Amino acid sequence: MPKRCSKAMENNNTEENSFLGNTPVEDKTKKSDDGHDEEGTSMEMEISKSSSSMDITIQGGHGWLAEPEQTNTLMPSSSAGKDRALLKHPQENELQSAKAKMGEVKEENEKLKLLLSQIVRNYQSLQMHFLGLLQKDEEAKKSMDPSSSARDQSNEQDEEADELVSLSLGRSSSTDQPRKDEQMKKTSHFSKNGKGDDQEGLNGAGLALELGCRFEPAADQSTEVVMKNSSSDNSCGDPKEDDPTEIWPPSKTLKTTRSGDDEVSQQTHLKKARVSVRARCDAPTMHDGCQWRKYGQKIAKGNPCPRAYYRCTVSPSCPVRKQVQRCADDMSILITTYEGSHNHPLPMSATAMASTTSAAASMLQSHSSISQQGHTAMAPISASTNLQGLNFSTSTLSQNSRLPQHFYFPNSSISTTNSHPTITLDLTAPSPSHFGRFPAAVFSSNPRYPSTRLNFSSSPSSSLDHNNNTLQLQAPWNNNHTAADYLNYGNRVLNQVGSTLNMGKQSIFQEPNNLYQSYIQNQKPPPPPLPPPPHQQLMLTETIASATKTITSNPKFQSALAAALTSFVGTNNGGSATTGVRENHHHHQHQSSTSTESASGLKLKWAESLTTNPIYPPSPNGIGCASSYLNKSS
């Protein structure tokens, strides 16, 4: 405080003369400051309190205006002028505090300007670099033998249809979409032909990830839906009801999008990716924050429990469906399968599930594209990831037989018999592996689509299991948690890493294989979007460090994270985790809770009910069903 005061007063001295003349401008500045800087407000108050002495010492000749009242009481025979000064005193105090605040705001403005200019410079240099590389790529293509070029190109397009999935981070406006599409095409080629040439032998496939709302045109559009999350939708302009990526059902999409000579789309005859969440729950459906309306029920083969079909009713045009069915083996396990992506803003409480399922689906897509080459669950994961038009290729382990070819899946996965690529997030049982206590997110699928597993373990520290290529993300939880807790945490961790990834793109071209190292050397880590409690901060720091190691050493995880970020970047913009936590705290205040863990800030009220439910005591993993517990507690 003293430091800031003195700084502010210095500014007052230098800018005092221009203050009155610039009143409108300064008022404007002040307003913006009020909106964003609480510190400024508090400072203003403090300045006002101590303005008397400051006015005397600093204002010099004008000190009489701000002479302290104490002086007046000691001098009862004060002149009429001094009486006037007393009357003016409050106004002068305001003036001085405003001056101080103005100086502060100006200083802040300068900093922001500097920051902005730096960002613009970085952007421009990256753009130049990108265009230059595109040019090189074009030249390289032209220099090829024309005949073989044409042949190779057709083969290549088929190949890319199999191998490339462009993941949209949903940041661009819809207006420049076509141009981005073109760029994306070029980028895709670039990743294989240009700089990626020498890696092509290693790369089994490419995964393009960009900040625009588009997908590789070769890919069947019906497979693209899950890539978009609600936030990205919002940033892509108004969600169109006839958005081809949102058309339901997928079969109809296939009809409309498949053209006769489009072999590519036939090769990528994928239905919408699905994300299945297994969780213990005694209620008919799991509370995930969204509003659902049941539109059908069927007895599915092989399961005596009926399968219920729900559609999202938050928006009439929302294409998202979910299927809810009890596990035939364990009736306490509820299997919720999500399909599609919301085209509307989500309730705060729904963002965790939505972003996580979207991320999982995105990850699955990257796998699915590879699986088309004939691989199954053992398919390698490799990616040529494109962030905001900046292409960085990850190496691949596909040709390295010494390394595992897939993510870690210690638990058996749910096999699906239909053609939908499905990821299963298994939140029901602790991992039987050495990773121990925490339920793993099992990314499983039918043989047609490779499986992946993200293990958000509660192991003592975040670590990378190099044998299994599994990143251990330490979860600061005890046993009393909900699916949303896990998902929130997972998203937050992904966000931490994602921030780093995003800021590191400047060095992508310089050191494609040392993305994080370059970043760490060149950039200060951005402030975390969600300031975690201190103990979590430490854990997240460890997590980031671990993730850094992982990404620099394990391209598989890089692709996985990229896929996860596809959804989370957009969601975070809306403050999914952050605002969700706020909301949860809000609930927390209104509900008496037996929970002993409020520090995490992730507590949901239905999670609290879990701890006291006599029928379904908290499972080792703490998964429970919100609605049921709410019903019982009410």
Place this chain on the structure above:
DNA sequence: CGGCTTTGACCCGCGC
């Protein structure tokens, strides 16, 4: 009365 659930019918894809 509006919104939601139920439930049988219907459509479609897929395998034989």
Place this chain on the structure above:
DNA sequence: GCGCGGGTCAAAGCCG
């Protein structure tokens, strides 16, 4: 072509 199973539709009923 036929049967099966998954998925959706829509009318009827229920509920607050």
